[in-house]
Amino acid sequence: MANDDHGFATEQVHGGFVPDADHGARVPAIHMSSGFLFDDFDQARDRFAGTDDGYTYTRLGNPTNADVERRIALLERGAEAILVSSGQAAATVAFLGLLQAGDHVVSAQSIYEGTRGLLLQNLGRLGIEVDFVADARDLDAWAAAVRPNTKLFFAETIPNPKNDVLDIAGVAATAHRAGVPLVVDNTLATPYLVRPVEHGADIVIHSASKFLSGHGSGLGGVVVDGGTFDWSVSPERWTHLTSPEHALGGRSYVDAHGTRAYVVYARDVISSRIGPTPSPFNAFLLRQGIETLSLRIERHSQNALAIAQWLDQQPEVTSVDHAGLASSPFHDLAERYLPRGAGSVFAFTLAGGEPAARAFIDAVQLFSRMTHLGDVRSLILHPATTTHAGRTPAERAAQGIHDGLIRLSVGIEDVADLLRDLERGFAALRGAEQHAQGDSLTELQSLGHTVPEQHVIAEEI
Known part of the structure; x- marks a missing residue:
C-alpha cells in the first residue's frame, strides 16, 4: 500500500x-x-x-x-x-x-x-x-x-x-x-x-x-x-x-x-x-x-524538551545540548528540519565534572543505567567513561564531551516522574557538596584554626 x-x-x-x-x-x-x-x-x-x-x-x-x-x-x-x-x-x-x-x-x-x-x-x-x-x-x-x-x-x-x-x-x-x-x-x-x-x-x-x-x-x-x-x-x-x-x-x-x-x-x-x-x-x-512509531516519538520528544528546559534552570548545570532550546546553536536547523521535535537523545553537563556525574547517575532510580538508545524506558549514561572512553581527553574536549557530561535517552514515562527522578540526582550532588564542606570545616578545626561562626551555623543546618 x-x-x-x-x-x-x-x-x-x-x-x-x-x-x-x-x-x-x-x-x-x-x-x-x-x-x-x-x-x-x-x-x-x-x-x-x-x-x-x-x-x-x-x-x-x-x-x-x-x-x-x-x-x-x-x-x-x-x-x-x-x-x-x-x-x-x-x-x-x-x-x-x-x-x-x-x-x-x-x-x-x-x-x-x-x-x-x-x-x-x-x-x-x-x-x-x-x-x-x-x-x-x-x-x-x-x-x-x-x-x-x-x-x-x-x-x-x-x-x-x-x-x-x-x-x-x-x-x-x-x-x-x-x-x-x-x-x-x-x-x-x-x-x-x-x-x-x-x-x-x-x-x-x-x-x-x-x-x-x-x-x-x-x-x-x-x-x-x-x-x-x-x-x-x-x-x-x-x-x-x-x-x-x-x-x-x-x-x-x-x-x-x-x-x-x-x-x-x-x-x-x-x-x-x-x-x-x-x-x-x-x-x-x-x-x-x-506500528506505534509516531505515538512513541511524539511522547519521547515532548518529554525530552520538557526535561531539557527544566535542566537548563538548574544551577549545577553548565550547559544543555538540546536543539529544541532557543539557546541552542542548532535551534534554527531544528525548526527547519524537525518541526515535530528534536528527538529524545541529548546531553547536559554538570559543573562538578566526573565526581558529580558519578553521584548523579548512581542516585537515579527510574532512569536505567545502560548503553542503549531509543527505548521506551528512559536511559542514562556517562559518555566520557563509556562510549567515548577510547578517545583521548583532547579529542573528547574538542567534541564537547566533558567529564561532567551526562547523556539521556528520554523514554515515554510520565514526565513528572522523570523529573522527580532527576531531582534525586541533584539532591545527591547537594548532599555530597554539604558533606565535603563539613569535612573541610572539621579538618580546619582539627588543625586549630578558628572557624567563622556563620560557617559553623551553616554546617549545623
Missing part, C-alpha cells in the same frame, strides 16, 4: 502490507525457515536466474523480513530497503556498496563511535581513508575535504550525544556538486521527525534496534536507497555498478537495474555474501514496534 494521501500513522500500520493469500492472516507470519521449497526443476532454475521473484534461502531474502523492508522504504520515501542484523551491519553494507581500496570518505566528526571505528579501523585496513569535518554546519569545510577519490559523504541527522542537527540539504548539495552521494544515519530522528531523502540525501541507514523498534527486545538495521542518485553520470567512478566486467550475465548493474543498481548490488553482492541476516523473529518484533 502506497498512497500520498495517507498520513504517517496510517502508513506505519498499513504500509507495504501484502495479504496472506493462503490463510488470510492480517498480521504477516513469522517465517522461521532457512530455505524454501521449489515446485519443480524449472522454478529452481528461474529463481536462481532472477526471473522468478520467489524465495530460495533466508540469507538472500525472507517474506517476514521483506514485509518490514517495504514498510521502512515507504516511511522513508525511499525506493527500496535492505534489512540486516544491526545498525553496524547497515553501515557496513551501505559503505561497502560504494567503496573499494584506495577510496576516500568525508564524514561529520560528531558520529557514533562504532561507525567512526568502522571507518578508521576496519575500512582503514582495506585502504579506505576518511577525513572528518569538525563543524558540520561549515559547508565550505565539506567541500574543501573532497579529493578526486572521494566516494561518499556521511553524517547523522541527530548526532549522539550533543543533539547537533545536520543541515541535510546543504551537505547533500555539497556532496552532489562533488559528484558523490550523501549517506545519512537517521536512527535518532526516524522518518517520523525527518525524511532525509526529501532533503537531498541519497542513502539512509538505521540502527533499527533503537526507536524503530522501541522495545529494546531485538537487534536490527536497515539500508534505504532513495533511488535518486544517477550512477551513470560518472561511470568511471562506479565501475562496480557500470562495468559489465563486475556483473553476472555480461550486463552491468546499471544496464540491468537502472536506478536500482546500487541497492541490488548492496543486497546481492555485499549483504548476501557477508551474511548479516536478521532473524525473522527479530524482523517481526521490529514490525510491531514500527
Whole structure:
C-alpha cells in the first residue's frame, strides 16, 4: 500500500502490507525457515536466474523480513530497503556498496563511535581513508575535504550525544556538486521527525534496534536507497555498478537495474555474501514496534524538551545540548528540519565534572543505567567513561564531551516522574557538596584554626 494521501500513522500500520493469500492472516507470519521449497526443476532454475521473484534461502531474502523492508522504504520515501542484523551491519553494507581500496570518505566528526571505528579501523585496513569535518554546519569545510577519490559523504541527522542537527540539504548539495552521494544515519530522528531523502540525501541507514523498534527486545538495521542518485553520470567512478566486467550475465548493474543498481548490488553482492541476516523473529518484533512509531516519538520528544528546559534552570548545570532550546546553536536547523521535535537523545553537563556525574547517575532510580538508545524506558549514561572512553581527553574536549557530561535517552514515562527522578540526582550532588564542606570545616578545626561562626551555623543546618 502506497498512497500520498495517507498520513504517517496510517502508513506505519498499513504500509507495504501484502495479504496472506493462503490463510488470510492480517498480521504477516513469522517465517522461521532457512530455505524454501521449489515446485519443480524449472522454478529452481528461474529463481536462481532472477526471473522468478520467489524465495530460495533466508540469507538472500525472507517474506517476514521483506514485509518490514517495504514498510521502512515507504516511511522513508525511499525506493527500496535492505534489512540486516544491526545498525553496524547497515553501515557496513551501505559503505561497502560504494567503496573499494584506495577510496576516500568525508564524514561529520560528531558520529557514533562504532561507525567512526568502522571507518578508521576496519575500512582503514582495506585502504579506505576518511577525513572528518569538525563543524558540520561549515559547508565550505565539506567541500574543501573532497579529493578526486572521494566516494561518499556521511553524517547523522541527530548526532549522539550533543543533539547537533545536520543541515541535510546543504551537505547533500555539497556532496552532489562533488559528484558523490550523501549517506545519512537517521536512527535518532526516524522518518517520523525527518525524511532525509526529501532533503537531498541519497542513502539512509538505521540502527533499527533503537526507536524503530522501541522495545529494546531485538537487534536490527536497515539500508534505504532513495533511488535518486544517477550512477551513470560518472561511470568511471562506479565501475562496480557500470562495468559489465563486475556483473553476472555480461550486463552491468546499471544496464540491468537502472536506478536500482546500487541497492541490488548492496543486497546481492555485499549483504548476501557477508551474511548479516536478521532473524525473522527479530524482523517481526521490529514490525510491531514500527506500528506505534509516531505515538512513541511524539511522547519521547515532548518529554525530552520538557526535561531539557527544566535542566537548563538548574544551577549545577553548565550547559544543555538540546536543539529544541532557543539557546541552542542548532535551534534554527531544528525548526527547519524537525518541526515535530528534536528527538529524545541529548546531553547536559554538570559543573562538578566526573565526581558529580558519578553521584548523579548512581542516585537515579527510574532512569536505567545502560548503553542503549531509543527505548521506551528512559536511559542514562556517562559518555566520557563509556562510549567515548577510547578517545583521548583532547579529542573528547574538542567534541564537547566533558567529564561532567551526562547523556539521556528520554523514554515515554510520565514526565513528572522523570523529573522527580532527576531531582534525586541533584539532591545527591547537594548532599555530597554539604558533606565535603563539613569535612573541610572539621579538618580546619582539627588543625586549630578558628572557624567563622556563620560557617559553623551553616554546617549545623
